[in-house]
Amino acid sequence: MTLLNGLLAFGAAAFTIPLIIHLLHRSRYQTIEWGAMHLLQSSRNLNSRRLQWQQILLLLLRCALPVLLAIAMARPLLQSSFSADGQYALSIAILLDDSMSMFATIQKEGSVSNSTIFSAACQSAADILTELPSGSNAIVLLGGSTPEALSGQVPEELVLKLKEVGDRTLPAGEFGWEVSVRSSLQWLASSPHPRRQLVLISDFQKHEWSNLMDREISDVTERIASQTVCPRLSFVNVGPASESLASSRLSNLSVNSIDVSPNLLAVARETFISVTLENHGAARCDSILVAIFVDELEIERQEISIAAASTAMIRSRWSPKLVGDHLIRVQILRDDNLMTDNSFSTAVVVQEPISILLVDGDRRSEAMQSETDFLRLALSPFSLLTGEKGDVFNSRTIQQHELSESHLTNYRAVCLCNVGEVNDAQQKWLRDFVERGNGLMVFMGDKVRTEQYQSWPTLANSGLRIANFGTRTKVQAISAESPEWKSSLGDDILGAGGRIKMQQIEFSPIRELSSASVASLASVRFDHRTTITLDPMSLTNASDASVAMRFEDDQAWILESKIGKGRCLWISTACDDDDSNLPTRSVYVPLIQKLTAFVCNAIPPETSLLASEVWTRRMREPIPKAIQEKKEVHITKPDGKVVNVELDDDQIFRFGETRLLGTYVARPIESPKIVSPKSIEQVPAKDSMVACVKTKDWRSARESQLNYLSSEELALLAASCNATVSASSRELLNLSHTDWHGREIWTWVWAALVFCFLAEMALEQSLSPRLKSRTAATSRQVAQGTVA
Amino acid sequence: MKAPLLRWLSAPDLSRVSQLQLLAKTVVEGVSGGLHRSHHVGSSIEFKEHCPYVPGDETRSIDWKLFGKTDRLYIRQYEDETNLYCTIVIDQSGSMRYSGSRSNGLSKHEFAVRLAACLSYLLVNQQDAVGLATFDSKIRTYIPPRSRPNHLQVLFEAMANSKPGNETDLCVVLQSLLSQCKQRGLVFIISDCFGDAQAIVKSLALLRSNHQEVVVFQIWDDDEIDFPFQSRTMFRSLEMDSDQVMVDPTRLRSAYLENLGEFRRSLQQGCRQNRVDLVSVCTSESYSLVLSNYIATRRNRA
Incomplete structure (x- = not known):
């Protein structure tokens, strides 16, 4: 027999409680000097022996109760061949x-x-x-x-x-x-x-x-x-x-992360790949070969040594040759205790160059004096400065009067830079242009006739205007001396209207520019601006437009509006150095590129997912005809299984079966086909879309710490x-x-316990005086012999 | 210190007892006039009845007027009224020392003494002669009956001096009492009557056959009636130091009550057969009230 809860069996020692009570009870009595001994003596002789046996039986039953209770709660099991x-x-x-x-x-x-x-x-x-x-x-x-x-x-x-x-x-x-x-x-x-x-x-x-x-x-x-x-x-x-x-750290090497710079990748643009590796072991690792693969083609192999319990970084360069999703994988070519973390992948999206039309309202012949010169440089720095390819944006500059409907067909976004007036036809073309899914950025400036802008039809009236336009003003300085903003003291003296409000930036495209770094908006100072105020009366829905960025005095700097499938940004300052020092700051290029990518819907899709996170992705244009008809894509999971996923009306698919770490490839092919993860390079990068699922704390590689x-x-x-x-x-x-x-016999013990309890009650009842409940009068009658 | 009379009999008791009148049920033999019928008949002032003349009767007692009317010879009988010779017998054995929780602080002996005092007061007041005997295993004190008023003081002194203790033997006592009570009279026995019921009944019968009217006041304590004890108890005898028993009262209670019932039943039955009045009295009751109730009952029966 085995007790499943053996400790509870010690409760059987509680049998001593009734025993002690019994012994204590025996030692306590009262003494009465009594006359009617002749009545008592005969009674005692009659009952004493039987009572003694009953008392012993009652004591045994009372001692058995805690013993049985303890055994029952200890869950005894009878082990024998017949019970199995x-x-x-x-x-x-x-x-x-x-x-x-x-x-x-x-x-x-x-x-x-x-x-x-x-x-x-x-x-x-x-x-x-x-x-x-x-x-x-x-x-x-x-x-x-x-x-x-x-x-x-x-x-x-x-x-x-x-x-x-x-x-x-x-x-x-x-x-x-x-x-x-x-x-x-x-x-x-x-x-x-x-x-x-x-x-x-x-x-x-x-x-x-x-x-x-x-x-x-x-x-x-x-x-x-x-x-x-x-x-x-x-x-x-x-x-x-x-x-x-x-006492010893188990040796393990891991690839912790791959960082790709810049964010917006274009064909032929040189891309930097930074790889962080970690040695989790207690011994130094020398001559570690690390291979970097892009679309499973090895582009570089490096040798590195990593000290014990430390990290190291390697860098590599790569120039995309094709538009589309690419898989960058880094492999440590050495066996260790945990091979899974020796390989790490990340996906990047290389986009086609985006054509931007710049409309210059202040065209000049001198270099860098036109309104759009800084903007053009920010959009296409490689081609303008070095003559090389690799720019994400192509730009063309025209004058205000040249803007026609035919111009708009080949561009993804239009920038109106310090344009004085826009006639009604142009407004209509621009409205249609944005509605089709393109972008419009309007930079204010000294040439802008705000009263003409104020006369534009509102968004609710099939126009573009979402704001009320005030006058162009100079930013008030704090001190009376009002020195020039370009002076060394200017930064400190300009009022709140000269700085961008950096706290709680909710405008996602440029949120990362708020962090304290070289390319931060915190160093930008403005000395002129055009007051633009969001006009709720101009909107059909309040959610159609919002203030994306503000100055520190809460005046709007950038207004954002959605028109159809496209977006429109209104910037209250000029895009050159007339109004601010922005073009001279390193934040200018990423700011302009991010804003432009935003209005063009060209922000790269998220390709890094956490385990079990839903992978949401819009199909890349142009969408193949077969997919448009069937409205589904085939996603190959890291274990090679293929799942068909439906597309919604916006050509977006959502895939939630991402619990396995690894690479997921969405392929716009008709027939499901099991593809090994290592055969991704066979898939044309132009057609497939890739996402890599990582652990929650993949950068710290805590799962690799053995x-x-x-x-x-x-x-x-x-x-x-x-x-x-x-x-x-x-x-x-x-x-x-x-x-x-085992055969559980504790139920029988419970039954015995209940039996003992009932027997104890019955015996107790039989031993108690029969006439206890009777009244004194009845007792008296019995004593007088009138009641039998 | 108060006089014994005032110590034992309260004003309500005295008032209640003063209004009572105890009459002997049988013919008694006194020496002076009283309330009770005498066994002496003849010429007196109280006419009793006419009896048919038989040879040997005194001719002077023939009622000639009746003879003239009926032509038969009848003699006239007169009866005499005399006083009563009464003996009160008090048990002073150890068992009478018991005092329960519901007895108003009175032991059975103290209750018996007070009852005897009431009785003495009543009898002396109606010119009867009252005597006293106290006993345990034998008669310890005997005071012959007297009817003088100052005799009451003697009786009370004797009662006050009686102390309960020792064993009891009521049979021996009653037999020895026969030699003391030679005249017809009334004997009050105030005792718990603990002992062999049959033997006691026999002794009472013997006393009864000696032309004594016998009234037994059996004194009980409530504890002895319903045996209320719960916890383990050592019962030590009040009469014999060596006699003690350790019992669980709750277990013994029913048997005790049956024994008690049997004892009382046999005693009652024997007394009834021998025309002895057996009055069970509890110490929780008022002794004067017990006495008045008994006398009322007795009068109704007569």
């Missing part, structure tokens, strides 16, 4: 940690083998499923930010599935402890068996588990405890034995979760064997 008949089926949910650290190749004793910890975990899960009593049902959940259940109804099917999954080399995101337990409990709550178990198989990597907040642990513990039938929680530690490895919870820490964690810890599936099976296969 599997009639006690159970429901078991197995949570498998498939985060990146699980793909290390370290074995429990610290040695390196070919198989990963994850495959050992799958084998452990399979062992548990094989040993389950017949009739049991089980679920295997791959934990992650989105848990994935292995398909299979019976344990035998799940064992086969586990063998397939065990060969996998692709990790998922961070192990989602709370969401995984919640999913498991939901399944267990609907399971038919009263005995339920939740098994977590993990390597218990230190950073994952030590960062769990007490609240998360207590939430999960409370959630488990609140179940109607509370499942038993067990941990199986398949990670290396931490005691032997705690250190684990010690036994004491794991025991503490388990204690806080009311869980048991097993070092292997065999140990868990040995622990659980009695629970699964």
Whole structure:
């Protein structure tokens, strides 16, 4: 016989309580000097012997009550050959940690083998499923930010599935402890068996588990405890034995990040690739070969040495030759304990040059004196300064009177720079131009006739105007001396109207320009501006326009409006150096390029995703005819599986099955085709779209730190979760064997307890005076002999 | 110190007892006039009845007038009224020392003494002769009956001096009392009558056959009636120091009450058969009220 809760059996010592009470009761009595001894003596002789036996029996029953209660609560199991008949089926949910650290190749004793910890975990899960009593049902959940259940109804099917999954080399995101337990409990709550178990198989990597907040642990513990039938929680530690490895950092090299500069890539534009690598081990690593691949073609191989527990950076250059999505992958060409993090990918989007039409309102013959000179330089710096290709934008400058409808067909955006007047026809052409999905930027200046701009039809009246235009004013200086802004003192003396409000910038295209860096808007000073105020009366919907950027005195600097599919920006200052020092600052080029890309809808799409994040992407123009008809794309996941995803009316697809880390490729092909991730280079970059899924803290590469919870820490964690810890599936099976296969006899003990309780009550009742409840009068009648 | 009379009998008691009149149910033999019927009949002032003349009767007692009317010989009989010889027997054994929680602080002996005092006062007031005997295993004090008013003081002194203790043997006492009570009269026994009920009944029958009217006031404490004890108790005998038992009263209660009922039943039955009045009295009751109730009952029965 085995006691499942052996500690509770010590409660049997409580049998001494009734014994002590009995002995104390015997030692306490009162003395009465009594006359009617002859009546008492005969009664005592009649009853004393029987009463003595009854007293002993009552004492035994009372001593048996706590003993039986303790045994019942200790859950005794009778183990014998006939009881292991599997009639006690159970429901078991197995949570498998498939985060990146699980793909290390370290074995429990610290040695390196070919198989990963994850495959050992799958084998452990399979062992548990094989040993389950017949009739049991089980679920295997791959934990992650989105848990994935292995398909299979019976344990035998799940064992086969586990063998397939065990060969996998692709990790998922961070192990989602709370969401995984919640999913498991939901399944267990609907399971038919009263005995339920939740098994977590993990390597218990230190950073994952030590960062769990007490609240998360207590939430999960409370959630488990609140179940109607509370499942038993067990941990199986398949990670290396931490005691032997705690003193030494396990060697592991990882590629932490790839940064590509600049943000807007164009064909033939030289692009810088910065790669951060980290040596997590305690020993220096020399002569590490690092290969950089673009679309799986190696472009460079570098040799590097990294000191122990430190990071290093390598840089490379690459000039895109094709428009479209490109995959940049960096590979450390050395084997270590965790191979998964030796390769890191990121996707970039190379765009076709965007044509911008600049309308100059102040054209001059001298160099850099025209209104659009600075703007043209900012849009096409390579071609204008060095004569090389690589500019994201192509620009052409015309004068105000040259602006015609035919000009607008070949451009993605129009910039009106200090244009004095725009006639009605031109306004209509521009309105149609923007509505079609193009952009318009209007820079104010000294030539602008604001009263003419004020007469433009409003946005609500099929026009462009969204603001009321005031006069051009000089920014008030703080001091009376009012020196020139170009002087060395000017920056400090200009009033609030001369600086851009840097706090809480919500205008996303230029939010990064607010950070303290060389290319920051904080150093820009304005001395003239045209007052423009957002006119709510000009709008049909309030959400059609907003103030994107402000000066520090809350006057608008940039107004933004949406017209049809396009965007329009109104800038209250000139784009040259008449009104500000902006063109002379390093922030000017990125600012102009970002604003232009924004109005052209040319901001590169997001290609880096977190695990389980939804990948949202608009199809690149021009959309193939087949896709327009079928309205779906085929997405190849990192494990090679292809999924068809529907496009919405805006040619946008949304894909949520991104729990595996790696590269996802959306291909506009008609027939689904399983493609290996390494065959991405076969896909024409012009047609495919790529996204790379990374862990939440991919830059710090915490999943690559191969250190684990010690036994004491794991025991503490388990204690806080009311869980048991097993070092292997065999140990868990040995622990659980009695629970699964033993005959629970505690129900019989409960029955004996109830019987003893009833017997005690009956005996107590029989020993109590029969006439106790009768009245004194009745007693008197009996005493007088009138009542028998 | 108050006189014993005032110590024992309160004003309400005295008032209540003064209005009572105890009459002997049987013919008694006194030496002076009183309320009670004498066994002496003959010439007197109180006509009793006409009896048929038989040879040997005095001819002077023949009622000639009746003879003239009926032509038969009848003699006239007169009866005499005399005083009563009454003996009050008080049990002063150890068992009478018991005083329960509901007895107003009176032990059974103290209750018996007060009852005896009331009785003495009543009898002396109606010119009857009252005597006193106290006993335990034998008669300890005996005061012959006297009817003088100052005899009451003697009786009270004797009662005050009686102390309960020792064992009791009512049978022996009653047998020895036979030699003391030679005249017809009334014997009040105030005792708890603990002992062998059959033997007591036999002794009472013997006393009864000696031309004594016997009234037994059996004194109980309420605790002895309903045995209210709950916790473990050592019962130590009031009469024998060596006699003690440790019992759980709750377990013994029913058997005790059955024993008690059986004891009282046999005593009542024996008294009834021998025409002995057995009056059960609890110490929680008022002794004067008990006395007045008994006398009222007795009058109704007559």
